[in-house]
Amino acid sequence: MLKNLNPKAQIKRLRYIYHAAPAPLKGKLKVCLYLACSLPIVDLIIVFVTYVLMMALQKQSLTVLGLTFGANSLFIAIMLFIGVTLVRQLLEFLSVRESRRFTQFLYRQYSAKLLKNYMSMSWRSFSKETKAVRMKHLVATSLDSAYSYQVFFNFISSALNLLLLAGSMFLVAPKIVLGGLVLLALFMRFSSKALKSKINQATDAHNVHEQRYYNHLNESLNMFREMRIFGVSEKMGDRALGELEQLSEAKVRLSILPYTPRIVMESVFTVAIGIGILYVIFVDRTDTPQLIASLASFMLLARRMIPSMSMLLSSYSELEGTYSQLQVLHREFSDMPEQEEDRAQTNPPGHELLVLSHVSFSYEGRGKETIENFSMNVSAGDRISITGESGKGKSTLMMILAGFMEPHKGEVKRSALIQPKLHGIAYVPQETALLSGTILENIVFGNETVDEEKVMRVLSLVKLEELIGKLPEGLQTVVGDNGMFLSGGQRQRLGIARALYHEPQLLLLDEATSALDEETERQVMASISTCMKNSAVVFISHRKENSKTHATKVVEL
Numbered sequence: 001m002l003k004n005l006n007p008k009a010q011i012k013r014l015r016y017i018y019h020a021a022p023a024p025l026k027g028k029l030k031v032c033l034y035l036a037c038s039l040p041i042v043d044l045i046i047v048f049v050t051y052v053l054m055m056a057l058q059k060q061s062l063t064v065l066g067l068t069f070g071a072n073s074l075f076i077a078i079m080l081f082i083g084v085t086l087v088r089q090l091l092e093f094l095s096v097r098e099s100r101r102f103t104q105f106l107y108r109q110y111s112a113k114l115l116k117n118y119m120s121m122s123w124r125s126f127s128k129e130t131k132a133v134r135m136k137h138l139v140a141t142s143l144d145s146a147y148s149y150q151v152f153f154n155f156i157s158s159a160l161n162l163l164l165l166a167g168s169m170f171l172v173a174p175k176i177v178l179g180g181l182v183l184l185a186l187f188m189r190f191s192s193k194a195l196k197s198k199i200n201q202a203t204d205a206h207n208v209h210e211q212r213y214y215n216h217l218n219e220s221l222n223m224f225r226e227m228r229i230f231g232v233s234e235k236m237g238d239r240a241l242g243e244l245e246q247l248s249e250a251k252v253r254l255s256i257l258p259y260t261p262r263i264v265m266e267s268v269f270t271v272a273i274g275i276g277i278l279y280v281i282f283v284d285r286t287d288t289p290q291l292i293a294s295l296a297s298f299m300l301l302a303r304r305m306i307p308s309m310s311m312l313l314s315s316y317s318e319l320e321g322t323y324s325q326l327q328v329l330h331r332e333f334s335d336m337p338e339q340e341e342d343r344a345q346t347n348p349p350g351h352e353l354l355v356l357s358h359v360s361f362s363y364e365g366r367g368k369e370t371i372e373n374f375s376m377n378v379s380a381g382d383r384i385s386i387t388g389e390s391g392k393g394k395s396t397l398m399m400i401l402a403g404f405m406e407p408h409k410g411e412v413k414r415s416a417l418i419q420p421k422l423h424g425i426a427y428v429p430q431e432t433a434l435l436s437g438t439i440l441e442n443i444v445f446g447n448e449t450v451d452e453e454k455v456m457r458v459l460s461l462v463k464l465e466e467l468i469g470k471l472p473e474g475l476q477t478v479v480g481d482n483g484m485f486l487s488g489g490q491r492q493r494l495g496i497a498r499a500l501y502h503e504p505q506l507l508l509l510d511e512a513t514s515a516l517d518e519e520t521e522r523q524v525m526a527s528i529s530t531c532m533k534n535s536a537v538v539f540i541s542h543r544k545e546n547s548k549t550h551a552t553k554v555v556e557l
């Protein structure tokens with residue numbers, strides 16, 4: 001949020017941005033900075049060369065920095081002018097290219113780091129925030145944060161440009177420059193005061209509406225069918241578009257406001273140059289050649305100074321917005337204490353895969369414990385059915401078994417065979433999440449080596465072999481967004497096939513067969529039992545029949 005635009009605060013922000021750059025990128029940052037600073041220096045040289053050229057055009061001799069240019073130095077002056085201008089163009093190209101590359105490189109790094117952090121967070125931390133917000137940070141906040149370096153380079157380059165050019169003007173016409181500087185200071189103070197509250201409001205509105213827009217979009221896309229069936233898709237669409245309208249308005253205000261001072265400044269400069277020309281034309285003076293050369297140099301100065309001035313003013317006002325995004329991002333990086341850690345390999349004795357001793361768990365903000373003083377063992381070969389009324393904590397227990405959540409009290413011992421990062425556990429929830437790609441991709445799920453024979457075997461275990469055989473593109477059939485081209489039961493069976501393909505030591509099924517008809521469910525459960533002879537299966541099912549037929553142990557919550 002934009003709180004103040006005073007120079008001290010801005011310098012603090014610039015320092016923060018500089019020091020916040022990741023250490024391995026400091027070298028690249030310095031290259032960008034040198035390039036950005038080299039441009040104002042070359043601009044200054046061009047102004048001198050222009051002065052020399054103007055004097056040579058009028059056949060006047062001149063001594064600059066100990067070098068004497070005679071009345072016939074026109075050729076040298078032209079060559080100098082062309083040479084230095086070309087060097088400037090090259091430097092500008094390099095500076096723009098390197099700073100853009102740096103910004104994009106940083107954007108990729110920020111997004112990658114954030115994604116890595118999100119994917120290694122504990123489930124408890126991950127589920128504290130909506131996916132829309134996570135998405136916003138991954139895409140928009142990372143980009144805005146990286147863009148703060150672009151603003152930083154623009155600020156430094158334009159400030160140095162103005163300083164050097166105004167300094168050189170000062171040597172020639174100190175009174176004009178002093179007057180100009182006073183005017184500029186007054187103008188900046190006045191304009192930043194006038195703009196401050198407006199930019200504040202626009203930034204606040206921008207952040208609020210952007211957040212709401214992302215949330216509404218996420219909800220509309222996720223709940224497409226519900227919105228249609230309840231006849232609210234238009235209303236919900238309007239809700240998102242209403243936010244977008246407000247967001248666009250805030251964006252327009254935010255992009256226009258910084259331009260206003262520039263337009264005023266350009267008008268003032270144009271009038272001043274016009275008055276200078278009129279003065280040369282109408283006032284008869286003896287030093288006309290020097291005056292013409294100075295005026296030409298001044299015009300060139302102004303041509304460079306006006307864009308620098310506008311860049312300085314716009315980067316000055318943009319600085320806080322991008323800086324606050326950089327802070328948000330850094331908070332995201334540091335606010336992730338609960339990372340998924342490699343758990344200690346506390347091997348339980350014998351064939352036990354998992355031992356829960358006096359475990360209690362409660363969700364934040366829910367006073368009562370969801371799981372209270374609970375103990376259980378899971379050994380290879382076990383078929384355990386977890387039963388209990390709705391809301392009793394069956395899924396919560398599954399999440400603890402899977403290692404997504406750690407209990408507050410009690411102890412969980414996991415065999416080295418089922419450390420989550422060793423892929424020893426497979427977890428299939430009721431709502432199977434599928435990739436939008438092919439059936440094959442969904443089964444091998446990120447594995448580089450594909451064993452098609454094994455794929456066909458697991459498909460036959462979940463009774464999907466026949467269906468795949470009938471599909472013209474077989475395993476290469478695309479399943480659509482989260483498997484929307486498949487039935488609910490087919491999606492669930494694909495989820496189970498994926499789990500079996502990974503040959504887990506412990507298979508957790510959280511109502512993973514709820515969408516199947518009784519006969520298919522019985523066949524699938526029997527296949528699982530047979531193929532997982534040496535492993536353990538823990539399942540939740542609301543059909544009592546399943547506990548009776550497929551379980552060796554029943555745990556009542």
Ligand SMILES: Nc1ncnc2c1ncn2[C@@H]1O[C@H](COP(=O)(O)OP(=O)(O)OP(=O)(O)O)[C@@H](O)[C@H]1O
Binds near residue numbers: 391392394395396397
């Ligand atoms: N992320 C969460 N934050 C806060 N409370 C939660 C969260 N997830 C579940 N709960 C609460 O914990 C309790 C147990 O939920 P859980 O999903 O484990 O029950 P369940 O036995 O699997 O229910 P069902 O049979 O209906 O699926 C419920 O009261 C639920 O409201």
